[in-house]
Amino acid sequence: MKKKQILIVEDERIEADNVKASLQRIGYDVCGIAVSGEDAFKKAEEMHPDLVLMDLVLQGETESVLAALKICSIFNIPIIYFEANENSKKLERARRTEPFCYILRPFEDRDVHSTIEVALNQHKIKNNLEETEKRYQSVVKNAHDAIYMMTPERFQYVNPAFEKLTGYKKNELCSEKFNFWNIIHPDDVKKIEKNTKNMGKNGIRNKEFRIVSKNKEVKIVKANTVNIGINKEVVEVGILKDITRQKNTELELKESLEKLQRTFEMTINALVTAVETRDPYTAGHQKRVSDLACAIANEMGLSKDKIEGVRLAGIIHDIGKIQIPYEILTKPTHLSKIESVMIKMHPQVGYDILKEIEFPNPVAQIILQHHEKIDGSGYPAGLSGDEILIEARIIAVADIIEAMSSHRPYRPALGIDAALNEVIKFKGIFYDPAVVDACLKLFHEKNYMLS
Ligand SMILES: [Fe+2]
Numbered sequence: 001m002k003k004k005q006i007l008i009v010e011d012e013r014i015e016a017d018n019v020k021a022s023l024q025r026i027g028y029d030v031c032g033i034a035v036s037g038e039d040a041f042k043k044a045e046e047m048h049p050d051l052v053l054m055d056l057v058l059q060g061e062t063e064s065v066l067a068a069l070k071i072c073s074i075f076n077i078p079i080i081y082f083e084a085n086e087n088s089k090k091l092e093r094a095r096r097t098e099p100f101c102y103i104l105r106p107f108e109d110r111d112v113h114s115t116i117e118v119a120l121n122q123h124k125i126k127n128n129l130e131e132t133e134k135r136y137q138s139v140v141k142n143a144h145d146a147i148y149m150m151t152p153e154r155f156q157y158v159n160p161a162f163e164k165l166t167g168y169k170k171n172e173l174c175s176e177k178f179n180f181w182n183i184i185h186p187d188d189v190k191k192i193e194k195n196t197k198n199m200g201k202n203g204i205r206n207k208e209f210r211i212v213s214k215n216k217e218v219k220i221v222k223a224n225t226v227n228i229g230i231n232k233e234v235v236e237v238g239i240l241k242d243i244t245r246q247k248n249t250e251l252e253l254k255e256s257l258e259k260l261q262r263t264f265e266m267t268i269n270a271l272v273t274a275v276e277t278r279d280p281y282t283a284g285h286q287k288r289v290s291d292l293a294c295a296i297a298n299e300m301g302l303s304k305d306k307i308e309g310v311r312l313a314g315i316i317h318d319i320g321k322i323q324i325p326y327e328i329l330t331k332p333t334h335l336s337k338i339e340s341v342m343i344k345m346h347p348q349v350g351y352d353i354l355k356e357i358e359f360p361n362p363v364a365q366i367i368l369q370h371h372e373k374i375d376g377s378g379y380p381a382g383l384s385g386d387e388i389l390i391e392a393r394i395i396a397v398a399d400i401i402e403a404m405s406s407h408r409p410y411r412p413a414l415g416i417d418a419a420l421n422e423v424i425k426f427k428g429i430f431y432d433p434a435v436v437d438a439c440l441k442l443f444h445e446k447n448y449m450l451s
Helices: 013-025 037-047 064-075 089-096 109-142 160-166 186-198 244-278 285-299 304-315 319-323 337-343 346-354 363-368 390-405 416-425 433-445
Strands: 005-009 029-034 051-055 079-083 101-104 146-150 155-158 207-212 218-230 233-242
Touching: 005 013, 005 037, 013 029, 013 051, 013 109, 029 037, 037 051, 037 064, 051 064, 051 109, 064 079, 064 089, 079 089, 079 109, 101 109, 146 160, 160 233, 186 207, 218 244, 244 285, 244 304, 244 319, 285 304, 285 390, 285 433, 304 363, 304 390, 319 346, 346 363, 363 390, 390 416, 390 433, 416 433
Parallel strands: 005 029, 005 051, 051 079, 079 101
Antiparallel strands: 146 155, 146 233, 207 218, 218 233
16 A cells, blocks of 8 residues: 655754654655745645644744645645644644644654544545535535425525525525515415424425415425434425426316317217207117116126216217118117118117227227127127126116116007016026116115106
8 A cells, every 4th residue: 555645844854854754664655844834835736745744833934824724725635733832822723723633742653653644534534524515515506406404493505496496596595584484375374384383303295385486476396304403403404396387287188188078078979969869769868878877887886987988888879870761760660670680780880980989998899789688699799698798788788777668669668667577587688687686776775767
């Protein structure tokens, strides 16, 4: 390991040689001997020693304490003074100017060694601390988020991002006159007061509130704070993240989603109207089927998403009838075989109309399957059991109940009792037993009525 380089500052030659010999004995290199304050400064600049060992009483224009201060502050080199008299005024002054160490003459080698090692170590620690402090300052100063430190009375520190966020300068914010509550939106003051009371030493986490900047601009921030003890005082350290843009984007997104949802509902309603205008006898049929199917789905404990699928599919389940001639739809007598075939095409037609639309649920599939029966005797595919979507099995029951309860061109209304008897009769054959049970429970126990 390279030996530490030491500059001796001593104007008495014999004394300087003694000190040099002592330093060499204990393993240091003496890179030079300066004889005055000016000489010491010059040699420190040239040699950059690791440490300066300086006589406190020197001849010349620049006295030792001033030379030491210059060397220390300009070249960041630690200084050790040596002096014969512990009570000298110079030593008192040197102590006040923060020498790294001092040593009294006459000294032993081991005293010099330990004093130098302590001085070098202290210097290293001081440098590390300064480096850490610089890094910390740089991070805080350049942080994108607003950072502050405050006591209950006032701000102690704010970073540039805090000034930018609030529009106030650091000296305004940190002055005794500044009222912290001035920057909190009046409607959020109570919320913050409540949070401040309850936060304890752990501070607050991700709390959102509004602030009002100097030019009256309202901004939304997310706050994280922590309370720490500095010099026996509780200091709140906080970070405020400006989330105004993020919040506005979320709001715009929510509004456009709601608008899209409204447009979607209007489109669905237009489709319902399109079918029901051509088939006045089934006017309201799809809405009533949708309502009953949703009630059954809810009774069965289906998920929110599935219930929404039932609602949408129910409300347009007969959309395919749009392709069936008006005369057939409104025919007051029973249908011929060919007319029946045409009617039975409506699930497929409905599916073809809707299959390209990206519904959040399998609406087109549900509509395609709403005339399937669990024994496989339904249409168009003759699916059975679990091959049929649960939503379609629910709509099938709701559909027959509503249809039999209402008037049709070819027959009068048969009534709810006949409709319920029909699903009981074909429970487990045409209709899913769980769906039939849920439907019966609604009518028998929960007084459900078709609207
Ligand atoms: Fe149908």
